[in-house]
Amino acid sequence: MALVAGGLGAWAYRRAGGEPADLVRDLAVGWAFAVSGLVAWVRRPANRTGRLLLAEGLTWFLGNLQGFPVPVLFAAGAWGEALNLAVLAHLLLVFPDGRAATAHERRLIVAGYALVAVGGLVRAMLYDPAADASTSYLSCADCGPNALLVLHSPEAFDAVDLAYRWAGVVLTVLVALTLVRRWRTGSPARRRVLLPAWVAVGLTFTFVAWEVLYLLNPEALGAADAVMTALSDASQVAVPVVFLVSLLRMRLRRASVGDLVTSAGRAPTQADMQKMLRRTLGDPSLVLGVRAEDGGYTDPDGRPVRLPAPGAGGEDEGRDVTRVAVGEDEGADAVLEHDRALGEDPDLLDAAGAVVRLWSRDLRPRAGLSPRRILQAAYDERKKLERDLHDGAQTRMLYTLMTLRRLDAGLAQGADPALRRTVAEAEESLRQALEELRDLARGIHPAVLGRAGLGPALTALAEQCPVPVTVDAEPGRWAPLVETTAYFLVCEAMANAVKHAAARRIRVGVRRSGARLVVEVADDGVGGVRMPSDDQPSHGTGLSGLADRVAAVGGTLAVDSPRGEGTRIRAELPCA
Structure with missing residues (x-):
């Protein structure tokens, strides 16, 4: 039409x-x-x-x-x-x-x-x-x-x-x-969503000023009349593009939820989880409430969370509630009381709700809930988020990128240069956003790990490392949870070697020893790394989290790190 x-x-x-x-x-x-x-x-x-x-x-x-x-x-x-x-x-x-x-x-x-x-x-x-x-x-x-x-x-x-x-x-x-x-x-979240309208308002005021000048003195513009008309039309092309890009950015925020998955696995406090949700969702007024004994909800300071009624006005106008249930019993284990503008991206709220659901599992006393089952739940949530990003946001962004390319191809060679630059800039921004989204999806759960196994996944990881990495991985497939644990153990160990140990070379080895999978990561860095204890906690190395992750699947972790002689991290994981 x-x-x-x-x-x-x-x-x-x-x-x-x-x-x-x-x-x-x-x-x-x-x-x-x-x-x-x-x-x-x-x-x-x-x-x-x-x-x-x-x-x-x-x-x-x-x-x-x-x-x-x-x-x-x-x-x-x-x-x-x-x-x-x-x-x-x-x-x-x-x-x-x-x-x-x-x-x-x-x-x-x-x-x-x-x-x-x-x-x-x-x-x-x-x-x-x-x-x-x-x-x-x-x-x-x-x-x-x-x-x-x-x-x-x-x-x-x-x-x-x-x-x-x-x-x-x-x-x-x-x-x-x-x-x-x-x-x-409006709230900060609402202002962020309204940004495209403000771009349109700025353009509109430009048109109004030109119109008023034309009405007061049609001859004042002279030869600039044609230029102003061209700029007016070219600028108006930016209005729908800005609306569309804003729509994509709202969808793209789901990618940042991947950072929450890792944080949720470290069992942050309610206050820390609320801060991360506020930062990720872009709503500094968001309140995370957990279920209290009386059936209500309390915020991180222990104060009752007052939930706005549907269609409420007054001070509750513009507020909404997202309920997060972990079990099948009635009621929600946690609630997010937030700006109603976030409801414009229900998939973003669903993804954030999945992370809160994962985090809430640790808050519910459950008989027979082992650390391995908790880690399995985390694995399942990571897989679901990675699949949602791949099948949802990436597919839609590719469709939009093709649409912009068709629009650019449809413009005649004699089109206004400013117009063609606007379309080209929008296409380039969308392409960069798509690459960032792919990187985030790989960080949540790399597709090559599920498709080809631990060896190829570690080889791909080594290629991205800024220092030379040698990978010696025995061929074979193991349980998905074991492979995921081994993969992220190597990720953390390599990151420590680069950031903290000033390593020049890293060696990664994976082999089977009886009923155990042995994973070793060695570097030639400064050494001096110690396993954390109650009186000597770790300082940013993440070894405590690695030990917990390995222990959750029934494995063991050992660290050998003489000062000045590098570090060797060895984990033994059950193969089944």
């Missing part, structure tokens, strides 16, 4: 005097909105943002219908010429929830459409280029006639057109002021 609307609009625009460069800019803006809207609609069908972006792309070409010699089509174009601006105001006021939050915002949306419906109609009833070409701003001798013509009066048209434009300026300022109020009263 967008392709057809753009093609017809371009043909009509050409008849109305549009130059080739104008046609390219016009098509780029309209199609950018349409493509972004389709992607957003597919990814979030329940949110109206995608449909509004698509509607903006379609209505962008509506005014071009004035280039048709068909009276009805000319009249439709003249009447709805500014409809896309009303749709854009609607989009800004409902982003990111897809619906207006207050009666004031709903009134502004209605006023925008009413101005086009009434003011645009009156304006269209007062001129006809077929009767007098001087009445119209169109460079089209055979455009029209106007099927809506009631009174052909150039003077009346000029007066109504001026009032129509000023009314649009006033509405634009009111929309901007409303967004300013939302920004000032």
Whole structure:
């Protein structure tokens, strides 16, 4: 539909005097909105943002219908010429929830459409280029006639057109002021989500300033008029791209949940877990509550967590609750009381909930819950998060990257350089984000480990190390939990050798010895590493966590690290 609307609009625009460069800019803006809207609609069908972006792309070409010699089509174009601006105001006021939050915002949306419906109609009833070409701003001798013509009066048209434009300026300022109020009263999480709207507001104010200058003194811009028009159209291409990139960034935040998985395995305190959740989700007001004996929930300071009721107003407005249950019994073991803006990415909350669920397992006294079962649960959660990232965010980002490439290929060679740079920058940013997401997914659970086994996974890990690493791994497959434990043991040991021991070479060995899998990591660093004890805890080496992980699967860990002679870490893990 967008392709057809753009093609017809371009043909009509050409008849109305549009130059080739104008046609390219016009098509780029309209199609950018349409493509972004389709992607957003597919990814979030329940949110109206995608449909509004698509509607903006379609209505962008509506005014071009004035280039048709068909009276009805000319009249439709003249009447709805500014409809896309009303749709854009609607989009800004409902982003990111897809619906207006207050009666004031709903009134502004209605006023925008009413101005086009009434003011645009009156304006269209007062001129006809077929009767007098001087009445119209169109460079089209055979455009029209106007099927809506009631009174052909150039003077009346000029007066109504001026009032129509000023009314649009006033509405634009009111929309901007409303967004300013939302920004000032919003939480940090809400402000982060509203950033695309602010980019659009900045562009809108640029257009308004240019429009006001044009109204006050049409001759003031002179030759710069064409330049300002080109920059105006090129800048508007950035609006849907920014909305789409923001949508992708909200999805991309799920990748940072992978860091929480590792932290949750170290059994942090409730206060530490709350800090990590706030940082990862971008909501400094988030509260992590755990179930108390009375059935309620308490925060890290032991104070009761007051949960907002559904649809609550007042100080609870804009707040929401995510409940996390570990067992099958009724009730939740933990709750996240957070900004409602996080609900715009339910997958992000689901991923964070999975991490909290993993962390909450240690809070529930369970008969027969062994350390191995806890580690197995952690392994299962890691696999699930890695699979969700691979099948969800990476696939969608690849689709969007292909969409941007098609958009770039569809632009003519004569397209505005600023427009093509904008598309290229968006494509490059998305490609870098995709690479970062792949790296994070490998950090959560490397795909090669499950596919090819421990030996190939350690070889791939060695290739990424900044110092030479020799890997001597006996071929074979072992239980997934044992392979995962061995892999992350080697990861931690190699990181220690590089960061703390100033090692120049590292050697990794994996072999089977009877019913045990022996894993050794040796380096030629400064040595002097000791296993932590109650009176001498480790200082950033992570050996305590390694010992706990190895012990959880029934293994043993030994460290030999004479000062000045390097370090050798040896773990023996049960093969079954």
